[in-house]
Amino acid sequence: MFQLDSVRHRYPGGAELAFPDWSLAQGGRAVLVGPSGSGKTTLLSLLGGLLRPSAGKVSLAGQDLGALPPGKLDAFRGRQVGFVPQRPHLIASLTVADNLRLAQYLAHLPQDSQRIEAVLHELGLAGLGNRKPHQLSQGQAQRVAIGRAVVNRPALLLADEPTASLDDDAAEAVVSLLQKVADEAGACLLVASHDSRVKDRFETRFALGVSKEQAA
Incomplete structure (x- = not known):
């Protein structure tokens, strides 16, 4: 589903980050672990096509993103690609439904209101499509962010520290929800986290800047 080949990235004035030649098959589930500064968010950005590598190749669904x-x-x-950021970053002036509709528009896909309604229903947000982000609870806003990430049925679902600042029950619910929506979308799921509650939910672990013993 994705493949890294000799990938390196250097920010201006910063040290070069080198990433292992990892791959994850379609439908795979993995957690990305490592200390702060090890490159977790950078790797998600490379996989999502938000950054281009300084060297090497990032392939997604057989496509070289650099090409x-x-x-x-x-x-x-x-x-x-569906991306779930640590904070929802919803557009305040748009309704819940329009935040999802924007994802369809930016992907040059037809506006599909039935798909949006189905996603909101699956996320327990039925009836909230006309609300604005400021009218949502923190948990509801996070679910909308997940809905925005999966509305286009992505091949790869990326989540960056989705359980940061959540209590145990909320963290469990978010991880379960991510796995559920990935299954429904047929997506590959990669979650970046330093949270042991998340790490323990995945059999496959990719570790940056730590030894194999620390990642276990």
């Missing part, structure tokens, strides 16, 4: 010009990369990312 796509910016416009085609944006459309490909919108169709193939």
Whole structure:
């Protein structure tokens, strides 16, 4: 589903980050672990096509992301990648439904209100489509962010520290929800986290900046 080949990335004025030649098959589930500064968010951004590597190749669904010009990369990312940030980052001026509809628009996909309603129903948000983000609880807003990530049935679902600042019950619910929606979308799921509650839910672990013993 995704493949890393000799991937490196350097931010201006910063040290170079080198990533192992990892791969994850379609339908795979994995957690990405490592201390702060080890490159977890950078790797998610590379996999999602938000960053281009300084060297090496990132392939997603058989497509070399570096071979796509910016416009085609944006459309490909919108169709193939769903990204759940640590904070929802919903557009305040849009309704819940329109936040999901925007994801369809940016991916150059037809506006599919039935799909949006189905996603909101699956996430326990039925009837909230006309609300604005400020009218939602923190948990509801996070579910909308997950809905926005999966509305286009992505091949790869990425989540960056989704349980940060959550209590045990909420963390359990979020991880279960991510796994559930990944199954329903037929997506590959990669969750970046330093949270042991998350790490223990995945058999496959990719570790950055730590030894195999620390990752276990």
